[in-house]
């Protein structure tokens with residue numbers, strides 16, 4: 001079991017007050033908070049080992065390089081990659097997905113090919129494929145959802161005959177947990193390259209790329225306790241080998257003369273320019289922290305909070321929520337509409353109570369158009385440090401707001 005009180009004591013920001021009220025942070029789906037252990041690991045690196053990596057041979061540079069590579073090794077183990085070189089450090093999930101689009105898509109997608117994604121995607125896993133399809137004159141097909149926000153079974157047929165299939169492991173709006181193992185198997189059996197957006201799943205549940213069977217997996221450090229500015233692309237080495245880099249310069253080059261250049265080996269081929277070194281160190285510390293808590297325990301905790309959100313906020317009169325009705329099928333977030341009240345007004349009034357939630361379309365406009373609320377939803381997103389009491393407090397505050405606005 002997860003000891004929430006002990007965990008909370010590791011997060012300095014949770015001691016803050018907002019407008020005279022205790023902070024209730026329910027915006028972890030956008031970005032998580034950082035524990036002391038991560039903050040300290042980054043500042044210790046800056047105080048004792050700060051230097052550029054993979055360039056100089058002085059002691060500091062060698063220590064910095066070792067720390068950076070150590071973070072890569074921890075990340076590879078965390079998602080069960082076969083080789084450390086299958087882990088490319090990027091800025092965030094968005095850059096990781098664009099790297100696949102530029103490096104693989106530009107090279108291998110041809111006119112008349114089919115690219116498939118789903119209507120529940122974040123823009124970062126939708127627009128790159130939409131635009132690639134446009135440029136290549138390829139067909140762009142989108143798998144629809146049912147009333148509960150799950151992928152429609154009969155639409156999975158679309159994966160067949162595609163060149164590439166991109167899907168999120170869990171939705172950042174609906175909370176739906178997709179059976180990516182099954183989806184990637186359908187893709188693999190048909191020779192379709194699979195790209196999994198793990199931005200929301202990797203922070204909250206065990207991830208094993210061998211078990212999932214995906215070709216690529218993208219995620220961001222800042223949603224899993226690490227600093228901003230570090231993201232990850234996992235890719236099968238044989239695919240990464242055949243891809244072209246999409247950024248040029250610095251250590252991604254092995255040899256260059258006036259006429260041509262030879263790329264460095266993996267993973268450096270894709271890490272142009274000075275990388276996010278201290279952020280990678282922070283990611284390593286975040287992974288240590290998450291492993292210490294245990295990813296199975298984190299998933300259980302999220303499921304409990306999802307159940308609590310459904311029972312309290314989800315069942316309130318005047319509230320409509322989106323996504324599966326069973327906590328086992330969802331992550332620890334709840335996107336909802338307060339009938340007749342603009343989401344921005346809800347968020348501003350909750351802020352007066354010290355509660356931080358996200359409002360808007362959560363970078364998932366196609367999904368909001370699909371469910372018929374283009375102005376967006378409210379989203380409460382929990383993580384390891386949230387308690388059931390905080391959800392009661394949110395429900396109470398929402399009750400107060402509805403009473404005040406609707407009489």
Ligand SMILES: Cc1ncc(COP(=O)(O)O)c(C=O)c1O
Nearest residue numbers: 092093094122124172199200220
């Ligand atoms: C499912 C999903 N994919 C991609 C992203 C983009 O992540 P980043 O902004 O870190 O690139 C997010 C961010 O919220 C997300 O929830």
